Structure formats: structure tokens, C-alpha cells
């Protein structure tokens with residue numbers, strides 16, 4: 001029987017799920033993405049596509065390949081997916097997390113939706129093209145990255161810093177997280193396309209005071225000062241701000257659902273959205289959540305210094321205003337140290353590529369309607385956007401109406417519907433042929 005992309009995508013995804021690429025965040029215990037990158041390289045080589053493995057550290061391999069298009073003067077399209085996965089505790093799962101088992105219409109395993117499903121779809125489509133001798137309209141650059149799940153230092157960030165020339169000419173990119181369906185009714189499914197990501201700022205607050213004995217009267221206690229500041233930050237509600245992406249999202253969703261959504265009352269509007277409210281709620285404002293506390297070394301000693309970590313997420317274009325507001329909340333006496341920062345990214349939901357996404361989805365699902373959204377977390381798009389590439393989250397999947405998809409990301413019993421994978425291959429093939 002003739003091999004097709006649709007026919008082999010499940011097998012490719014299963015093979016990838018069986019390669020443990022757990023990224024613990026600690027280089028000493030991270031397995032490394034090398035074996036998965038070698039697998040992808042071998043599957044590409046089988047059909048005559050040459051690729052490069054670029055290692056940022058031992059076993060932390062990234063793969064790059066360029067497929068020449070018919071019109072090489074056009075900007076290239078970057079198609080990217082990460083190969084690492086977050087850890088899985090097998091005792092919590094109903095199947096072994098790295099066995100790639102298929103049952104009940106799903107393919108199960110850590111990485112099934114984040115994001116070896118898309119990795120496999122891309123591989124399946126490219127392999128079919130090469131088997132039939134198809135040339136895409138413009139250059140396509142494939143990037144399979146390491147370390148997306150732990151800060152991108154060994155993956156996309158390292159690639160854009162050390163191998164930017166590999167992305168020369170890339171004007172647009174597709175990757176995670178978007179393109180999946182949210183069922184409104186039998187005739188209408190919204191496909192959320194990510195066009196923006198919040199920025200990230202991990203801050204450490206330091207309070208200093210006079211060290212002393214725990215039995216004395218003491219009016220300059222670093223722990224007290226820090227605790228007060230942390231409590232103020234934790235309780236502070238930053239104002240709602242409707243960014244262009246969120247405004248477009250609300251307008252299009254209200255139109256699609258035929259409900260009144262007032263963009264000037266964003267919280268009321270989002271509460272009407274049911275299951276997708278939790279995806280969108282965090283995109284209405286900047287947030288600052290205290291996550292760690294550190295002070296003292298003995299029960300009866302007042303330390304001279306106390307520290308706390310705050311996980312801040314900022315809306316596109318609002319990082320500076322956020323920091324001024326945060327400084328007011330914290331007060332002048334606490335030192336702020338920036339541990340790790342990534343800028344927000346945002347691109348408009350327009351252009352030929354966006355039109356092609358909608359057309360590709362509608363061809364396979366007449367009830368499809370694309371909607372842009374802002375993501376509260378981060379992906380490799382943050383790194384690629386620094387090269388001036390317009391980044392979209394579009395890894396197409398048609399999902400069963402009752403599946404709680406967002407809970408599967410980093411979740412127990414992560415799994416992808418087999419029919420969804422095949423649907424994704426058909427949509428991706430159409431999109432790439434018409435982009």
C-alpha cells in the first residue's frame with residue numbers, strides 16, 4: 001500500500017513518544033533531546049532531506065533543515081516544534097508515559113499534545129512531499145528544538161544567538177500553541193490561533209535590616225519588611241487592559257457565539273465564555289505572583305536579609321508601566337533584582353498566511369472559524385520573534401467536544417486523538433501548500 005502522510009503520522013508520533021526527552025530544568029538530570037533529533041534526521045534522510053544537528057551542550061541537540069521552495073525570492077516560512085517534554089510520574093498515569101500506547105482512539109504519552117504531535121505531523125507532510133516530488137511555494141525552514149520547557153537556553157534562544165543565519169529570510173513562523181478546536185455546537189468550532197504571548201519577568205525582592213537577637217525589641221527586621229511587601233504584591237489587582245489581540249478575540253468570539261461581549265467590560269465578557277474563560281482570563285491584565293521565600297538560618301536570630309521571588313507576566317507593550325506600578329506597591333526600601341526576563345510578543349491577525357490558515361481549516365472542517373488569542377505563557381516564538389519573524393501558534397487539531405484540552409498540557413494521561421492527528425496532517429499539508 002502507498003505510504004501517505006496521514007497513514008504514517010501516528011507511527012511517527014508513537015516513535016517520538018517512546019524516546020524519553022524529559023527536561024527537568026536541571027542539566028544534570030535532563031536526558032537530552034539528541035536521540036529524538038537523530039530520529040527526525042534519519043526520517044528526513046530517508047526521503048532525501050539533509051538536516052543539521054546543532055548541539056548547545058552534550059546531548060542537547062537541535063535540528064535544522066531547509067526545504068527549497070519554488071520561488072526562492074519570497075520570505076521563508078519557519079515551521080518549529082520542540083522535542084523536549086516535561087517530566088511524568090508514571091505512578092500517576094493510567095498507562096506508561098513513554099510507551100506510546102494507542103487505545104480508545106487516542107495515542108497516549110508525555111508529549112502527545114506538547115508537542116510531539118505537531119513534530120510528527122510536520123515530518124509526515126514533508127516526507128510525503130519528497131516521495132511524490134512536490135516543491136512548496138516558498139522555502140520552508142524546519143526547526144526541531146531542545147529545551148523549550150525550561151527557559152530555551154539550550155534551544156531556540158541558543159539558536160538565535162549562535163546560528164541566526166539558519167533563519168535567514170524567514171518572515172513568518174508557525175509552531176505551538178494554537179490551531180486546536182473549541183466546539184460551540186455541531187456546526188461551529190472556534191480554532192484559536194496564537195498571535196501574542198505575555199512577557200515574563202522573574203524578580204527577586206531583597207529586604208535588608210539590622211541583624212539581631214530574637215529575644216530583643218527590634219524595629220528593623222528584614223523578614224517583616226519583606227513579608228509586608230510580598231503580601232501587598234500578592235493581594236494587588238493590576239487593572240484590566242484590553243490589548244489589540246484580546247480586543248480582536250472578544251469581538252470575533254461575540255460575533256461567532258452571537259452573544260453580547262463588551263470589550264470595555266472584559267471580565268464580564270470573559271466570564272460568559274465557559275471552558276475557554278480560564279485560557280483568556282489571565283490575558284486581561286499584568287500579573288505578579290509570589291512563588292518563593294528565603295530568609296534566616298536559626299530560630300532565634302533575626303537575619304539581616306530576606307528574599308522572595310515574584311513570577312510576573314506582562315501584557316505586550318505594558319512592561320514598563322507594569323514595573324512602575326509594581327515599584328509603587330512594593331515601596332522604595334526593597335531592592336528589585338531581575339533574574340530572568342523575556343519580552344512579550346504580538347503580531348496582527350492578518351495577511352495571506354492567516355487567510356490560508358482559515359481556508360485550510362474550512363476545507364477539512366466546514367464549521368471552522370479562526371480566532372486570534374493572546375497566550376499567558378511562553379513558547380519558542382519569543383526567541384524567534386527577536387529575529388523579526390512574525391510568529392503564530394498553529395498546530396492544527398480537531399478535538400472531541402468534551403475533551404478538556406488545556407488540562408492535558410503537562411498533565412497526567414496526556415493524549416492526542418488519533419483522528420485529530422490525521423486531521424492535523426491534512427490541514428497542515430493544505431496550509432503549507434498554500435502559504
Ligand SMILES: [Zn+2]
Nearest residue numbers: 114115148176
Ligand atoms: Zn510546548
